[in-house]
Amino acid sequence: MSTNTLTRSEVGGKSGDKIFSGATLAAGCLILAVLFGVAAFLVIQALPIFSADPTDITGGEGFGSYIFPIVIGTIIAASIALLIATPLGIGVALFISHYAPRRLAQGFGYLVDLLAAIPSVVYGAWGYAVLAPQLAVGYGWLAENLGWLPIFEGPASQTGRTILTAGIVLAVMVLPIITSLSREIFLQTPTLHEEAALAMGATRLEMIRMAVLPFARAGIVSAAMLGLGRALGETMAVALVLSGGALTASLIQSGNQTIAAEIALNFPEAFGLRLSELIAAGLVLFVITLAVNIIARWIISRHKEFSGAN
């Protein structure tokens, strides 16, 4: 008989291997299916809005002029959050990874992670009840002394429930994301490169600038983008803190609104065309988040050659 003896396998577990690879494939497909399902839901439900009479849409001037102010509001709130949280998060992460004594660093790391465990509604309540009244005093000062800047134009909100307060609350919320991701990356810096820098007479700061930060660059961008993703989509905290309204340039007056808060505040009473409107707003938020991620990936890939991966 001329059967190929190599086709007969004496090792067991071949079927186990197949089952496992099938399971991973299914898990991978499931993610895609969910993603496409959500996207399809958003598009189908939002469709009526594009054929509707512009005067029927909230504001009476079509979907474009309805969505534009809240897109800008969303971007302002998220940018404030990121501007505050990124440098702060990198600083905290560097302290934990390279400056703090080892025992202190560990406890401190847990503490920062704990910040992420606080529910967003609690942040919202804190921002509303504690932070906003405190900041209102500062806003009064800003309006008096820096009022010539459009972003600090008075009259300042008496309650402090402004887009700047919302941005600061968001910053506190995204801080643990940025910090813990950056810290993990900083800790992975090859000792080889840190020692290379130290051995030529670099101080600790110079070593961090020469070896740690370049190595962690892509990681920091991803951390910031993940933080931005949370800041863009955060609903409850903004809905509680911000006393929303029309788009204004001033960050210390009431006014402005974010997409997520707009949807949350209006969804329970919405039906018909209004419902489609809110879902279309959700679609816009989805597209913004997607764009942010694509841009982040592009930034990371631009310097691939110098990343040390080759």
Add this chain to the structure above:
Amino acid sequence: MSNRIDVKDLNVYYSKFLAVEDVNINIEARSVTAFIGPSGCGKSTFLRTLNRMHEVIPGARVEGEVLLDGDNLYDSAVDPVTVRGRIGMVFQRPNPFPTMSIRDNVLAGVKLNNKRISKSDADSLVEKSLRGANLWNEVKDRLARPGSGLSGGQQQRLCIARAIAVSPQVILMDEPCSALDPISTLAIEDLINELKAEYTVVIVTHNMQQAARVSDKTAFFNIAGTGKPGKLIEYGETTTIFNNPAVKATEDYVSGRFG
């Protein structure tokens, strides 16, 4: 300046553990000194105490004195950063900065401490350092390319160029060829021979032929057993250490009878 190093009664500790005990050694200026010995005998640890790089490891400390031209490195007023600027180091595995170009790698140490350097000065320093490391002809057309794209041997020569660019007085090398092929090893050894005209070179190696080929003087380190401190057993002219050692353990080691 003569760039000699004198070590007096040096003990190295990791927390409470005594890693290297009672080393006395005088390293000649402008010569190559090799440290040999079995793994774990403390020769790398000792080498790192010569530019205070062991302090990177938490809990590491020394007792005793290391004098560079008579100045104690461990004087309480001395900043380790200054010491490392004078005494450069090349590591076991080539470690150019992956995010920097070849040119920036060479200039990395020079640009520290916010030192300003004009472009033409930088250009000539890059060329001089890379020529000094026998790498110029291989990389002169791709100075803007990442240093991590070079071969292992080229990367190690880049690291040597980076070390000599800051014009140190002494260069320490911790098994610089252990990750390299024989051709690259030969290139580094030739380079070490040229370097001793200007610098004091101290090299740790596991390769006894290498020690015999490149060094003027050789120090043999050994430990009595696991958990015991490493000691300097014998130090002398390389030819003496290899051909006519005074101590039995040295003879056993260099003749390959143990280790």
